[in-house]
Amino acid sequence: MTSLSAELNRFCEFSKRTKQILDETKSCFDDINESGNSELGSLFKAELLREEEQEILDIAQRPPGIVILGQNSYSKFKIVNEIFNNGIFPVINSAGHDDLPFRMVRFRHGESLSYSLALPDDYEIVDHLDAYREQSKTVPLKDLQIHSADKASDSAILEISYNHVILRQGAQIIVAPSHGEINKVYKTCTESVSPILVYSFSDDLSDEEIETLQNLQEISQYESVCFIRVPKCKQYLTNGESPNNNSTNLTTDSIKDNVSSSSSRKIERTLDKVNGNPRPQSHSLIGKNKMTILKNTKVYEQLCDLGYLNENPTCRNTRRSFLSDYYETESDLIDNFESHSYRFNMFVQQTLQRYLVNSSTVLNNSHSRCLSMFIMSAFDMARDMLITPKKLMFAREKEVELYKSLMRISVAKTNEIREMIGSTIAENQNMLVQKAADYEFLGTLSRCLESLERIDKDHANENSTSEALKQIVNAAYQVEISLQSSSSFVRTLFERMKQLVQSMPWNSQPKIDLEWKKKLATDILSNLSEARLAKSISGQIKERLNKSHDAFAMALRQLEQKHTGRLDKIEEERLKLRKIHAPKVAKVALESTSIKDTILHGMPHMGREIGRGQYGVVYSCDSWAGCQPCAIKSVVPPDEKHWNDLALEFYYTKNIPEHERVVALRGSVIDYTYGGGTNPAVLLVMDRLVRDLYGAIKQGLDWISRLVVAVDVVEGMRFLHSQGLVHRDIKLKNVLLDKANRAKITDLGFCKPEAMMSGSIVGTPIHMAPELFTGRYDNSVDVYAFGILFWYICAGHVKLPTAFERCDNKDHLWTGVKKGLRPERLAVFDTDCWELMQECWDGEPLKRPLLGDVQTRCIPVMQLALAIRYPAVMQFRIPAVAVILLAQETICTAAYNLHRKQLVC
Structure with missing residues (x-):
């Protein structure tokens, strides 16, 4: 029981450490997310999933609890007496008390032995228990039984405070009630503890018990169970006394040393192989440290059929592997608890290791995910800072090339444009003259002229019509016509018409009829200059190109200024990511993975000094985590900066895939007791080779x-x-x-x-x-x-x-x-x-x-x-x-x- 107590205490210590790392992780992630939300948006985000946090808290905040299920009350009481090595429960005849309903019992630590009835909602029933009226050395049967006449106490739990070494660090022992559906029983017994399931039996399993165990698999998500056979009781006792409790005393002084010296030595010698250094080497304890199981029993066959046991202990149990956690343990069958109690200790140890390793694995996964995100974000930032200036330079160079190319084309195509204008006019002269004569705009001028003539008849001023026509025509042709909006030569003709009208002496009022229109259009076409038109078109192209080029250059300068400011802010965030955020996360990642390595493999045994460097001392180590020989690099970081640098070194090195040309880093352990606990030492375990190249x-x-x-x-x-x-x-x-x-x-x-x-x-x-x-x-x-x-x-x-x-x-x-x-x-x-x-x-x-x-x-x-x-x-x-x-x-x-x-x- 001393070794079992040590395992329970160890679990509590690591649980506290895990909770502390979780709090540091949440604080670190909050700072990162607050810092990452800048003007540029969320550049990176560290996230601890709610499911991950809850899974860690379920283990870190819950004490370990040995939950004892069984065929009957006799077998369960017998196991409790064996665990405590004391007859605290009366030994009853299973046949005589099978029909009696026994309530759930929970053992907690207390300075003295005391009893109370507690309801599920934490209310305590004020009742005169028989334990206070009778000076019994065992728990009275009446206090254990459920009295149907008192319905208020049917669901009450018998809380027993007991001063025992197993319970001192918060561990509990919970005895399941004898009646009730397994779903409700399991939920009630395990809701506030990290359960270690024990199933006691004295006879072969009945069909009803097999069905109960099948349901237990689904409810517990295939949790491992320690099955313990207890000997059948040969006496039927009604006085509440166990047959061998005459020398038993439940006072505090007698409980301290309640294990016989011979059995204690035997247990400790066996557990030295389990609890010593190093710890079990595998990340899964399937088939590890298992004693040969008696395969000729019916119960063994029944448990194999149910999937709790495996006929080949070295093989993975496929029935539960799809629901298993990161670290697995197998169920065990103990045929004789008194002779093989150390196997029960081994089962408890492995189950507690499973909880701790899985919680630290979940925590470390969140750290690794965050650090991987940091590395990818840093690469994206570096790429952005490298590519953006090159993109701007590329855009500027290509626009200049395009601008120069178009300018060359506009000059080179002037002659081609002139020839095209001349050939077009020659080929389409008749059509253009006809269209000019029929153009709707001349009809508008004609109607305006007729209107002006009518006005002239009413007024004495004979020059008013021609002046009005001149003003109307000048106003009409002062509108600038864009060649880009229309390629029709009709507009060009009207441009020439405007110039012709402006040059007319207007001594006599023109008669605007069809012949006049055709003659005017013919004169305009014959007087058009292809060279000047081509030059005008090329000049407009050049002007537009220059304006577009200047506008582009100005817009590019503004864009460059905007990106320069953005890149400066990205560089600031990248610097904070490298210098502040990543080292903090790496530190908690180093702690979480060190917890897992310590639980699995224990503290490495350091041998002689084989090297010394600027940041640490290297020692030899024969074997650790299944690797031999090893080298232990011991580093004592003097301050926070060195802690962070070491943590980043460990993270980068630990996550490198194994390669035959790179020395592998096998794991890490943090010795929190070094220097009196004020300045912990970090032990990095790696492969040890023969010599270095300098010496060779x-x-x-x-x-x-x-x-x-x-x-x-x-x-x-x-x-x-x-x-x-x-x-x-x-x-x-x-x-x-x-x-x-x-x-x-x-x-x-x-x-x-x-x-x-x-x-x-x-x-x-x-x-x-x-x-x-x-x-x-x-x-x-x-x-x-x-x-x-x-x-x-x-x-x-x-x-x-x-x-x-x-x-x-x-x-x-x-x-x-x-x-x-x-x-x-x-x-x-x-x-x-x-x-x-x-x-x-x-x-x-x-x-x-x-x-x-x-x-x-x-x-x-x-x-x-x-x-x-x-x-x-x-x-x-x-x-x-x-x-x-x-x-x-x-x-x-x-x-x-x-x-x-x-x-x-």
Whole structure:
């Protein structure tokens, strides 16, 4: 019971921690959403789904409760007595009391033993219980039974306060009532606790009990159940005394040490394997730590048919997998509780682990979803800031091209327009003259003239008609006619008519008849100038083009100003996202995933120190989470900024898909007790390899193996870049080698998605590209760093290049690098290797080769090295993909000794 109490206390502690992380998450998300709602709208939104929050609270706010169901009251009471290791319930004969209705009983912690009847609505019934009238050492049967005469107390729950180590951290033990529908019973018993279901039985299951268990599966959503067989009772007791309770005392002093020393030692030895470090390794406890079940019993067959048990414990129970949570436990069958009580403890432990792991998983999923959204938003913002100026520049350039092209066309087409006008007039002269004569506007002029003539007869002034006609015609033809609105030459004719009328002396009143109209139209057509008309049309086109061009330029400037302001605000939001929001969410994400790793695998056992860096100490670890050997990086963040940086490092590294050229980060654990609890330590668990490249070269790693390492490093870098990540600290000590001298990239502390980089100057000085000092760089800085790394690989030693060694300090080195200072060429370098280095560390990022090209160019160098060392092997045509494998000395030596036919095979 001591171990069971420890598990319950552990559950309560982790529940409080989960609730605390949930509160921090909600506060963080509220700040993010409030900040994200700017003038530009909602750029990003962090969301914790209501269902997720409720699922977490259902576990974090509810204490664990062992809910005991069973065939009869005898079997349930027997289990309670075994759990408490005390005869608090009377031992009754199941046959004699099966028809008696027993009420629900709930055990809570209390300093002294006390009883009360409580209604479901939290009202307490004022009643004189037999427990207060009788000085009994067990709960009186009358208090457990439901009295039909007293209907008010039928639904009351017997609350028992009991000072026991299991109940001290808020845990409860709930005994289901003996009567009632399973739906209502289950809801009442589990509504305020995180249930651990126990079903006790003494006989084989009846048809009614099988149906009840089937309904329980659906109601509980296939919750796992611990089935416990209890021995049949051989006595029928009516006095409320258990047969072996003479020495039992329920006082506080006697409860503290109520487990015999021999059984306690036996239980603790067994539980050491379960509760010790490390914890069970799998994320699912299906088939784990299960004792061999007695398969020759009828109950076992019945439970297998129901789907509670599985005939093959190592296989997944498909009947409940579609409703299962992230972390699963299987039901168990205990044939003898007294002999195998530790299995009950194991079941409780696994069920509590399931609750904690699932709640932390739900919480961590919300964090990961938010951080993924941040990364995508950062990429969108970066793309917007990159593309928008280019779009504006493109629009300006293309409009200028279009404007110039149309201006050239307007000049080039002037002669064509003139010729077209002349040919059109010549071909359609008769038709145009007739249309001009019949044009409705001349009829209007005629009617106006007739009106004026009638007016002239009434008045003495003989010049009034001609003056009125002149004014009318001038007014009519002062209207500017747009060629764009009509292509009819009739309007052109009237333009000429206006000019002709204006030039007339008007000495005599004209007689406007059909002949006059035709003659006037003919004169106008004959006097039209095709050149002037064409020039006029081209001039109007140019004028309109100039106006449109100026209007476009002004509108584009306004649009550019608007986007400039918008992009400035986007950059501010992107900076807040990178510097404030993402680190805060990463911190709570680190805590939530650390809770899950701690529950599943426990605290790692740190061995000897194997390394020390600027931000932490690295220890060895034999095994953790099923991985061996491991390395533990212990970091104690001194302030909030370091906490956030470490959390982001963990998030980016943990979410990288596993790759054979990148050291995997297996998990994390936060030691809240470190430094007295004032300054927790973060333990990052990763794979441990044999040595780093610095030590390997120093110890004389051969040339072919160094070339293999170079190709491995390029492959690892290509993988990181394919994930949108930039390492930013490629160097000798961040390349680890295994027993076969195959390389993996490690220490992703500076590794970030390109869109999330803030332009910080990070890395190792001699490996830092010049553009790093400007704050604007991309993944080509890794290519530059590889060029320096390749210099060491080809040199075969770890001494600084002479050019760098002459620099007095980092500032001097950086100044030289910005001016073009690079490592010198050594005599051992061949032309291909030297050219590859030079291209990789080129000062212009765009001139550096792509990593795919680098890898391709390393293959011929390796083939040449193999041909020199193993000429007999390299006389065959070996594919490029096999060169790296053959480069390992053990393989090459074996191949060298093979017969030619065997090698070909």
